[in-house]
Amino acid sequence: MRMTRMLGAAVLALGLAAGPAAADSSPSPSASDDGAAPTRAGTSFRTATEIEQGQRATANGSAGDYLYWSFPADAGQRPTVRATVELPKTHAAQTWQIDVYDGLRRRQACQYGAQTRTAAAGVSSLELACVLRTVRAWSEPWADDPLPGTYYIRLTVVHVPASDLGLPVGTEVRVGSEDLGGAAAVDGSLAKPLVPGVAAKSERSERTSAALADTDPEDGWASGWWSDRWVWTAVGGVLAALAGIAGYALTRGPGRPSRMPPGA
Template identity: 70%
Template sequence: MRITRALSLALLTLGLAAGPAAADSSPSASPTDDAKAPTTAGTSFRTATEVEQGVTATANASAGDYLYWSFPADAEQRPTVKATVKLPDTHASQSWQIDVYDGLRRRQACQYGAQTRTAAQGSPSVELACTLRTVRAWTEPWDDAPLPGTYYVRLTAVGLKTADLGLPVSAEIQVESKDIGGAAAVDGSLSEALVPGIGITAKDEADASDSDGSAKSPKSAVLSSIEPDGGWSSNWWSDRWVWTAVGGMLAALAGIGGYALTRGNGRPRNLPPGV
């Protein structure tokens, strides 16, 4: 009876712990319906158009242009960038490529996906995709693992023929992330997310002072104001804490069950009855 009650308690605890873990493994929630979808793209890292995850950004451009967007990615997320380029009715064979850079402008390798594709002559469109590695909360300085912060997407045609330069094209991109959860947790975190900023100059410090000479803290200037819903993760909590606690409880219950099975009724078997 005691063993059955202990096993029931263990199964109940395991079920309660599996709930948050299952929720963490689901794709990130879509932004609110009133989120404005960008209709332009930047031409450099500094002018990259910000786009929320789950929102489809569009842009009209000319073949040969470099198109830039930026999006936020937090720890324990695995972002996937998808792009579609609609081509004119008449064009030669074209190769298009999508590249993703982190907040330090390091090019990140695609874990899988068609990062470069060639559109045959007369093809109406070409589709690209790039799934990054899971974003880590912390890594060694020599490692190029993805870190929390702003990420940049660059879309362009490579090896374009002269006859196709300047032809009108339209592009759209969308970024979605899968929350990996505690399976990607590491022991450590960045003090701040890698969001590009602008250094405070002496003039900015002078402007930040009151007329009476008392100093005020200058406002921090950032190139990217977009961040994940709920802000950047502090990264001290993950569902691996739940599974660690569940494992400890199961180990304790297994010890109690083993003791209950082996301890007997407390009476030596070699004693005669009545003693």
Template identity: 75%
Template sequence: MRITRVLSTALLLAGLAATPAMADSSPSASPSDDSSAPTQAGTSFRTATELDQGQTGTASGSTGDYLYWSFAADAGQRPTVKATVKLPDTHAGETWQLDVYDGLRRRQACQYGASTRTAAQDATSLDLACTLRTVRAWSETWANDPLPGTYYVRLTVVDLQSSDLGLPVSTEVRVDSKDIGGSAAVDGSLAQPLTPGIAAKSASDDDSSSSSTSAALSSIEPDGGWSSGWWSDRWVWTGLGGVLAALAGIGGYALTRGSGRPRRVPPPGM
């Protein structure tokens, strides 16, 4: 009975600890209202159009243009960027490429997904995708790991015939993320997310009528703000491991201690 009670307690604690872990495996970005989604794209890093996760941004342009969007990604998220290019009715074969850069404008490698594809002459659309590595809360200065902050999406054609240059195209871009949870947690965090200044704002001094100009950071950020970087479900599993170890010790002692007083061994010759 005692062993059964110990195992029941362990299973109950395992079920309680698995609940937040299952929640972490679900997509972290809830669908946003498409009515507020952007309908244009920037032409450089500084003019990149801000895009919330879960939104589908659209833009019209010409073949040969560089189209830029920006979005925010926090620690523990694994962003996936998808783009659809609607091609003109008549065109030659052309190759499009989807690039993602972090807040330091370092190009991030795609963990998987077709970020470069070639459209045939009769193709009406082209789909591109790029799934980044999991965003880390902290990294070495020499590493190229994804860090919390602003990310930039660049969509452009990289190979086409001169006769197709300037033809009208329309594009759709969407960013979603999966929350990886404590398996990607690290012991450290950035002092501030990598959100470079992209504009200038006028700040008035309360004590005087003079105004000064200061750099304004990107206004886009994840839902609920940036995470502190120290909490993850890894703490839950660590605590659960300690409890299970204690229960295992108690169960082992109960099995090996014996159920009565030791027998007296008669002396030799009796």
């Protein structure tokens, strides 16, 4: 009976821990599109159009333009950037590329995805994708690991005949991410996320001043110290204690009254 109760407590502890862990490993919900979705892109890092993860952003441009967007990514997330380029009916072969930079403007490598693609003559559209490495809460100063903060998307054509320069194109960009939770947790955190300044005009003057980007995750930036690893550590401690109690009960055997010799 005692062993049954201990096993039941262990199963209950595992069930309580599995809930948060499963939630962390599932993809983050996508924000619904609305009328406020951006319909234009920036032309540099400082004028990049801010978008939220899950938000659909569109922009019209010309072949040869540099189009920029920015989005927030927090620790434990593995962002995926997708872009669609709508080409005119008549055009020569064109090669488009999507690049992602972090808050320090360091180009981040793609784990996988079609980051560069070539559209043959007459093809109406092409799709690009870049799956980044998991964002870490902390990293060595010399490393180029993705860190929490603002990320920049740059979409441009890298190979195009001179005759096609300036042709109108339509673009669509969407960012999603998978939350890996404690599986990607590290010890340590940044004092502040890497959110650089952006160009902003004062209402009282035409002077341009630096202002912090106001695109943050819906739940705010993670503190960096909490992850579901704490839950599993606590569960491990509980299971170890139960195993110790069970082992003691098995080795001690059933309780017996002490038999003292007569006259002792």
